Each structure stands twice: as C-alpha cells, then as structure tokens.
Amino acid sequence: HSSSLLAIVSHAKEYGFIYPSSEIYEGLQAVYDYGPYGAALKRNVQNLWWQSMTQLHSNIVGMDAAILMHPRTWKASGHVDSFEDLMVDNKDSKKRYRIDVLIENHAAELSAQGEKTRAQELLEKLQALLQAEELAGLHTLLLQEKIVCPISRTANWTEVHRFNLMFATKVGAQEENADTIYLRPETAQGIFVNFLNVQKTARMKVPFGIAQIGKAFRNEIVARQFIFRMREFEQMEMQFFIQPGSEEKWFNYWQQARWQWHIALGLTEEKLRIKPHAQLAHYAKAAVDIEYQFPFGYKEIEGIHARSDFDLKNHEVASRKKLQYFDPELNQNYLPHVIETSLGSDRLILMLLCEAFTEETITEEESAKTRTYLKLHPALAPIKAAIFPLVKKDNLPQKAQEIFKSLKYDFPLIYEENQSIGKRYARQDLIGTPYCITIDHQTLEDDTVTLRERDSMQQERVHVNILRDFLLEKVSF
Ligand code: ATP
Numbered sequence: 001h002s003s004s005l006l007a008i009v010s011h012a013k014e015y016g017f018i019y020p021s022s023e024i025y026e027g028l029q030a031v032y033d034y035g036p037y038g039a040a041l042k043r044n045v046q047n048l049w050w051q052s053m054t055q056l057h058s059n060i061v062g063m064d065a066a067i068l069m070h071p072r073t074w075k076a077s078g079h080v081d082s083f084e085d086l087m088v089d090n091k092d093s094k095k096r097y098r099i100d101v102l103i104e105n106h107a108a109e110l111s112a113q114g115e116k117t118r119a120q121e122l123l124e125k126l127q128a129l130l131q132a133e134e135l136a137g138l139h140t141l142l143l144q145e146k147i148v149c150p151i152s153r154t155a156n157w158t159e160v161h162r163f164n165l166m167f168a169t170k171v172g173a174q175e176e177n178a179d180t181i182y183l184r185p186e187t188a189q190g191i192f193v194n195f196l197n198v199q200k201t202a203r204m205k206v207p208f209g210i211a212q213i214g215k216a217f218r219n220e221i222v223a224r225q226f227i228f229r230m231r232e233f234e235q236m237e238m239q240f241f242i243q244p245g246s247e248e249k250w251f252n253y254w255q256q257a258r259w260q261w262h263i264a265l266g267l268t269e270e271k272l273r274i275k276p277h278a279q280l281a282h283y284a285k286a287a288v289d290i291e292y293q294f295p296f297g298y299k300e301i302e303g304i305h306a307r308s309d310f311d312l313k314n315h316e317v318a319s320r321k322k323l324q325y326f327d328p329e330l331n332q333n334y335l336p337h338v339i340e341t342s343l344g345s346d347r348l349i350l351m352l353l354c355e356a357f358t359e360e361t362i363t364e365e366e367s368a369k370t371r372t373y374l375k376l377h378p379a380l381a382p383i384k385a386a387i388f389p390l391v392k393k394d395n396l397p398q399k400a401q402e403i404f405k406s407l408k409y410d411f412p413l414i415y416e417e418n419q420s421i422g423k424r425y426a427r428q429d430l431i432g433t434p435y436c437i438t439i440d441h442q443t444l445e446d447d448t449v450t451l452r453e454r455d456s457m458q459q460e461r462v463h464v465n466i467l468r469d470f471l472l473e474k475v476s477f
Contacts, residue, residue: 004295004354004357005225005226005294005295005296005354007357007359008226008295008350008353008354008357009226011353011357011372011430012038012226012353015037015430015431016035016036016037016038016431017034017035017037017038017041017353017431018032018033018034018035018038018226018227019032019033019034019035020032020033021033029231030220030224030229030230030231031230031231031232032226032227032230032346036382037382037383037431037432038349038382040382040383040412041349041352041376041380041381041382042234042345042346042349044379044380044381044382045345045348045349045352045380046213046234046236046345048379048380048477049211049213049236049343050062050211050213050236052261053209053211053238054211057209059204059205059207059208059209060208060209060210060211060238060240061198061202061204061208061209061210061211062210062211062212063190063191063194063198063210063211063212064212064213064214065187065190065191065193065194065212065214066190067183067184067214067215067217068171068181068183068184069181069182069184069189069190069193070181071179071180071181071182072318072319073189073193073315074166074182074185074189075318076314076315076317076318076319077189077192077283077311077314077315078282078283078314079164079166079182079185080164080166082282083164083165083166083185083282084162084163084164084165085098085100085162085163085165085221086098086099086100086130086135086138086160086161086162086163087099087160087161087162087163087221088102088138088139088142088157088158088159088160088161089157089158090149090151090152090154090156090157090158091154091156091157091158092149092152092154092156093149093151093152093154095149095151095152096163096221097149097221097222098221098222099138099142099160100126100130101222102142102147103122103123103126103138103141103142103145103147104123104126105150106122106145106147107119107120107122107123107126110122122141122145125141126138126141127278127279129141130279131279135159135160135161135162136159136160138160139157139159139160142155142157142160143155143157163219163221164219165185165218165219165220166182166183166185166217166218166219167182167183167217167218167219167231168180168181168182169181169182169183183216183217184215184216184217185216185217185218186216186235186237186342187212187213187214187215187216187235187237188237188239188311188340188342189311190212190214191210191212191237191239192239192311192312192315192338193315194210195210195241195312195323195336196323196325198210199241199325205327205328205329206241206242206243206325206327206336207240207241207242207243207246207250208240208241209238209239209240209241210238210239210241211236211237211238212235212236212237212238213234213235213236213237213345214234214235215232215233215234215235216232216233216234216235217231217232217233218231218233219231225294225296226350227346227347227349227350228294228296228299228346228347228350230346233344233345233346233347234344234345234346235342235343235344235345236342236343236344236345236348237340237341237342237343238340238341238342239307239338239339239340240254240338240339240340240341241325241336241337241338242336242337242338242339243327243330243334243336243337244309244334244335244336244337246337247285247286247306247308247337247339250339251286251304251306251339254304254339254341255274255288255304258290258302258304258341258343259272259274259290262290262301262302264477265352265377265380266355266377267292267351267355268355270293271292271293271355272290272291272292272293273290273291273293273298274288274289274290274291275288275289275291275298275300276288277289281305283305283307283308283310283311284305284306284307285306285307285308285310286305286306287303287304287305287306288303288304289301289302289303289304290302290303290304292351292354294350294351294354295354299347300347301343301344301347301348301351302341302342302343302344302348303340303341303342303343304339304340304341304342305339305340305342306337306338306339306340307337307338307339307340308337308338309335309336309337309338310338311338312335312336312338313335316335323335352376352380353374355375356374356375356376356432357372357374357375358372358373358374358375359371359372360372360373371426371429372429372430373429373430373432373454373455374429374430374431374432375432375454375455376432376434377477378434378435378474378475379475379476379477381432381433381434381475382412382431382432382433383412383413383414383428383431383432383433384411384412384413384433384434384435384471384474384475385407385411385413385414385433385434385435385436385437385467385471386413386414386415386416386424386428386433386435386436386437387400387403387404387407387413387414387415387416387436387437387439388400388415388416388417388421388424388436388437388438388439389417389438389439389440390421390438390439390440390441392417392418394441394444395444396439396440396441396443396444397417399439399443399444400415400417400439401415403437403439403449403464403467406464406468407467407468407471410468410471410472411471411475414428414433421438424436425452425457428454429454432454433454434453434454434455434474434475435451435452435453435454435471435474436451436452436454437449437450437451437452437467438450438452443464446463447463447464447465448461448462448463448464449461449462449464449467451467451470
C-alpha cells in the first residue's frame with residue numbers, strides 16, 4: 001500500500017508537481033512547495049471549487065480575509081483554549097507523539113495479529129477517555145498496554161499533556177510589548193468576523209453563503225503522509241448562514257451537494273464514503289466527513305459541520321458588537337446558524353493524484369513495457385495540449401508555432417520540437433496532458449494535424465480549424 005504512495009510522492013517530485021520545502025536544506029517537515037504543474041493543478045482545482053460555489057449559487061459570495069487576525073478572535077472561537085491534541089513524550093527518544101495515534105496504531109497491530117476483540121476494546125477505552133479528557137487514565141492505558149515508543153522501543157513516557165496546534169508569533173517592533181498573534185488555523189473565522197460586512201455590502205438575505213480559499217497553519221505532530229497532513233496548507237471553506245430551525249434541511253442539502261461535487265470530478269464512487277464523527281469538535285452540533293480510500297486507508301478530505309450559532313454568538317459576546325441579522329421576512333432579529341463545508345486543497349490534490357496515477361503494461365511485438373500516465377480530467381490537467389512539429393525542418397516548426405499562437409490565448413499549452421515523437425508523447429502522459437497535436441508534411445498541404453488522446457492513445461486526423469472548439473468542449477465539465 002505505502003509503496004503506491006511512495007510512487008506518487010516520487011512522481012510528483014520528478015515531474016514538477018510537488019517538492020519538499022527548502023529541499024537544499026534537507027526539507028522542512030510537513031511543508032511542501034508546488035512546482036509548475038502542481039501549482040497549475042491547484043489553481044484549476046481551486047477555480048473549479050470557487051466557480052461551483054460563487055457562480056453556480058446566486059446566494060453564495062466570495063471573500064478573501066487576511067491570515068493574521070486580532071488575537072481576541074482565537075480566544076472567542078475557542079481555539080486558544082481547546083484547539084489542541086493530547087501528546088505524550090518518550091523520555092528516552094525525546095520524541096513527541098499524539099496519544100490517540102499511538103494507541104490506534106497499537107490497536108491496528110493487535111488486530112493484525114488476530115486479536116480483534118482486544119483491539120476493539122482498546123479503541124473503545126480510548127474513545128471514552130478522550131471524551132472525558134481523562135489525561136491520567138490515558139497515561140495508565142499506555143503503561144498497561146505496554147505501548148512502546150516506535151523509535152526507542154521503550155515505554156518510558158511522560159504524563160499526557162495538551163499541545164495547542166496554533167502557531168504563535170509577535171506583532172510589533174518591541175518584543176517585550178508585542179502582542180502574541182496567531183497564524184490562522186482555519187479560514188472560517190475570517191468569514192465569521194466579516195459576517196455583517198458581507199451581508200450588508202453584498203445585500204445578502206438568509207439563507208446565504210460566504211466562500212473563501214486560503215492558507216491555514218497547524219503545528220501538526222503526526223506528519224508523515226506527504227501532503228495529507230501539512231503544517232501549512234490551504235482550505236476551501238464555505239459558511240452557509242441559515243434560519244435557526246432549518247439546520248437539518250441544510251445539513252442534508254450540503255452533504256448531498258458536496259458528495260455530488262466529488263463524484264462529478266470523476267472519482268471512483270466506491271472509494272468515497274460519508275462518515276459521521278464519533279467525537280464532535282468543540283464548535284460542532286453535528287458533523288460528517290467525506291472520506292477517500294487513500295493508499296494508507298480511508299481518510300477525511302472534507303468536513304461538513306453544523307456549527308449552530310456557536311461562532312457568531314461567541315464573537316458577539318467577546319467583541320460586544322451586535323452581529324444579529326434582521327430578517328425582513330420574519331420581521332425579526334436573530335443570530336443565524338451555520339452549516340460549514342470545509343475542504344483541503346492539498347488533500348483534494350493528493351486524492352486526485354492517487355486516482356490519476358496509472359501504470360499500465362503494454363505488449364508490443366513480444367516485449368512488454370510499462371506506461372505511466374496521469375489520468376486527470378482535462379478540466380483539471382495543468383497543460384491542456386502539447387504542440388509538436390514532427391521534425392525540426394521543412395517549415396514544420398513555423399507551422400506548429402502558428403497553430404500554437406492561435407490557441408495559446410485560450411489554453412495553457414506546451415510547444416516542444418526536440419526528441420522523437422514517442423518520447424514527447426510519453427513526457428506529456430507523465431504530466432497528464434490530455435491531447436497532443438502533431439504537425440507533419442501533410443499539414444502544409446491540407447491543414448490537418450494528428451490529434452492524440454492520452455488515455456486511449458488513439459490518433460485521428462483532424463482539421464486545424466476544429467481544434468479550438470474541440471478543446472473548449474473537452475476542458476470543461
Ligand atoms: P484531521 O482530523 O485529519 O486532522 P480535521 O478534522 O482537523 O482533520 P478540519 O478542521 O475539519 O480537519 O479541516 C477541514 C479540512 O481541512 C480537512 O477535511 C482537510 O481536508 C483540511 N485539513 C485540515 N488539516 C490539514 C492539514 N494539516 N493538512 C492538510 N489539510 C488539512
């Protein structure tokens with residue numbers, strides 16, 4: 001299983017999608033940089049989400065809040081006091097672990113050894129202790145189960161302690177007087193504090209939504225699943241403000257709508273599932289996750305949460321500013337309730353790469369070779385078409401450049417005249433380019449080109465003047 005993740009990690013690096021951050025200094029754990037094709041893929045994914053929210057719903061508008069916010073925001077939102085994981089340190093290795101992950105991994109080991117009942121009991125104990133926030137009980141469980149540190153193989157643990165996931169920094173020039181501020185751990189609060197600004201200035205009526213795409217930061221401790229869990233990542237969040245009492249209706253609506261969106265991306269339906277939360281976050285009244293079957297198991301990609309009026313109410317109390325909405329239909333003031341859909345751009349990209357990464361064996365005259373390609377939907381592919389003159393002479397490059405120029409305003413393209421045509425096709429397969437257009441001697445006579453499709457490798461002869469409409473149709477959903 002993990003071998004297929006490793007293959008994706010190295011493919012992503014080798015072909016310009018994703019590199020470890022500051023790699024020349026050995027990288028920074030759980031932080032990654034997007035290369036040319038990765039950055040284009042991320043933009044395509046984000047544009048698609050943005051469009052599906054703000055363009056396809058007349059009652060959803062977008063915004064773009066700052067990463068830095070007034071420190072009282074995070075006190076009011078509950079993040080200063082409860083956005084934390086329970087940790088334990090091994091005294092010998094000096095390594096820090098999330099207690100739930102240690103115990104879950106131990107349960108998985110037991111299960112693999114055939115001790116399924118014991119594993120199940122252990123997980124139930126874990127849930128109960130987490131729910132009751134029984135820190136001492138968790139420590140006892142570690143010792144009773146003789147859970148050892150994966151590195152030092154000793155069971156020499158510190159007490160279980162809380163660890164806040166927010167990154168803190170100082171604002172202002174003088175350290176001693178400076179205020180502690182945080183890098184936002186979620187984009188949602190930028191929406192809540194602007195709720196009335198947006199409602200009034202865009203003249204929105206409940207029910208309405210505010211969508212935002214932006215960076216979020218969490219000092220995650222478990223960090224070895226590539227871009228699945230990062231310390232700096234991007235979220236695509238939409239907060240939908242509704243009348244109190246209509247939560248169930250809208251919770252179901254958004255669960256359905258988000259499910260359909262993922263299916264429309266062309267994902268294998270069998271690999272997706274909806275999972276209700278066993279444990280609710282501090283703000284949530286009801287919550288489900290959309291999960292995808294990654295090479296390392298089913299994991300969350302998007303959360304749909306009923307947040308009640310938790311956030312607006314807390315900001316109203318903390319800021320002493322009225323955040324109530326006047327509902328002209330009910331002729332009444334109230335704090336709207338919120339249904340949130342929260343999706344990570346990076347996790348979505350990891351899911352798309354897992355789905356797209358294809359290794360196929362092709363047999364050609366006795367010999368077999370492997371063809372690797374990215375089966376990305378043309379709408380998401382970083383490059384839509386590559387333009388190749390068959391040879392570097394006889395005016396073919398000029399003709400190819402002419403075609404390139406006629407299409408470059410509408411599509412991201414690659415022009416390539418070096419290497420054999422087979423190698424050029426293979427290279428485009430690796431970055432997921434859905435179409436290759438080859439210009440040969442016949443093109444000079446009749447303006448036809450060879451159009452080659454990535455997945456089927458089918459080639460057909462088409463007239464140049466259909467290319468634009470053809471690509472336009474293919475690169476949209
Ligand atoms: P997890 O349980 O995996 O830590 P979460 O429940 O804390 O996730 P939310 O707070 O609901 O996640 O965040 C919403 C979405 O943001 C997640 O579904 C995920 O796609 C994304 N996300 C959250 N944390 C990270 C991270 N560290 N790296 C990348 N994406 C993240």
